Amino acid sequence: MNSARTTTVATVVRVSTEQIAGPVGQDARFNEYVVPELEVLYRVAYSITRNKADAEDLVQDTLLRAYRAIDRFDGRYPRAWLLTIMRNAQVNRVRRKRPELMHDPDETMSRVADESADAADAEAQLMDQTLAAPIELALASLPTKFRSVVELVDINELSYKEAAEVLGIPVGTVMSRLHRARRNIRQHLESSPVEE
Amino acid sequence: MAKKVNCTEVARRLQTYLDGELEGDWKERVQAHLDDCVMCGLEQDAFSAIKADLSALPSSPPAESEALQRLRDFSARISQEASS
Numbered sequence: 001m002n003s004a005r006t007t008t009v010a011t012v013v014r015v016s017t018e019q020i021a022g023p024v025g026q027d028a029r030f031n032e033y034v035v036p037e038l039e040v041l042y043r044v045a046y047s048i049t050r051n052k053a054d055a056e057d058l059v060q061d062t063l064l065r066a067y068r069a070i071d072r073f074d075g076r077y078p079r080a081w082l083l084t085i086m087r088n089a090q091v092n093r094v095r096r097k098r099p100e101l102m103h104d105p106d107e108t109m110s111r112v113a114d115e116s117a118d119a120a121d122a123e124a125q126l127m128d129q130t131l132a133a134p135i136e137l138a139l140a141s142l143p144t145k146f147r148s149v150v151e152l153v154d155i156n157e158l159s160y161k162e163a164a165e166v167l168g169i170p171v172g173t174v175m176s177r178l179h180r181a182r183r184n185i186r187q188h189l190e191s192s193p194v195e196e
Numbered sequence: 197m198a199k200k201v202n203c204t205e206v207a208r209r210l211q212t213y214l215d216g217e218l219e220g221d222w223k224e225r226v227q228a229h230l231d232d233c234v235m236c237g238l239e240q241d242a243f244s245a246i247k248a249d250l251s252a253l254p255s256s257p258p259a260e261s262e263a264l265q266r267l268r269d270f271s272a273r274i275s276q277e278a279s280s
Contacts, residue, residue, distance in 0.1 A: 042263060155253050
């Protein structure tokens with residue numbers, strides 16, 4: 001991590017925690033409900049942003065928001081609660097960059113995923129794909145909104161409900177996108193040349 | 197005994213069944229059909245294999261452990277900054 005980034009994070013922590021009047025038990029609740037979910041949060045953040053630095057920033061933003069809200073959390077389904085916070089954090093991050101995307105959160109999330117894969121990433125992915133397994137190529141060939149659901153449910157092992165929280169879409173939409181995505185993957189695999 | 201279902205009804209619910217998200221007595225009914233029906237059983241095998249291959253893909257980029265350690269440190273700093 002470079003020094004500029006360290007300074008930025010430290011400043012964010014200092015500024016953001018000025019308003020936190022940490023009552024007794026707040027840290028304990030944070031450690032009980034939030035810290036065990038760090039790995040899942042990072043993996044999901046990477047699925048959303050497709051960029052390691054952005055994923056880390058998004059998780060940090062989520063952690064700060066979670067700390068501020070931990071007193072109001074009822075202790076049920078911490079992962080779903082955190083994923084909702086993460087989704088809201090990501091929508092706000094995009095709004096700061098693109099204020100015209102104010103009205104449709106689902107559309108915003110779709111654009112987030114599309115725009116996060118910038119040209120450099122796309123080129124790197126293309127290079128990687130020359131050595132990738134057929135299943136990876138099939139996954140990479142899916143439109144973003146279908147690929148995101150597969151990554152969340154099949155690779156990151158979220159439930160339908162949790163994936164719906166992240167993407168801000170109904171559970172039924174998660175199911176239909178997931179099922180269509182897998183059918184497309186199957187067609188892709190069936191049409192791929194068999195290795196000798 | 198649960199009411200029998202046909203291939204069309206099973207096809208509509210097969211992937212939800214494989215994800216362990218089928219609710220009510222549908223799980224039992226789909227399972228019973230899959231035990232008897234060769235064609236639906238092959239469909240089950242195909243989607244199970246795809247799901248297994250997807251599950252085996254790496255879930256996050258390299259250097260995951262370093263990023264996670266930074267996030268753990270960040271979490272600890274939130275508490276420290278708040279209490280100081």
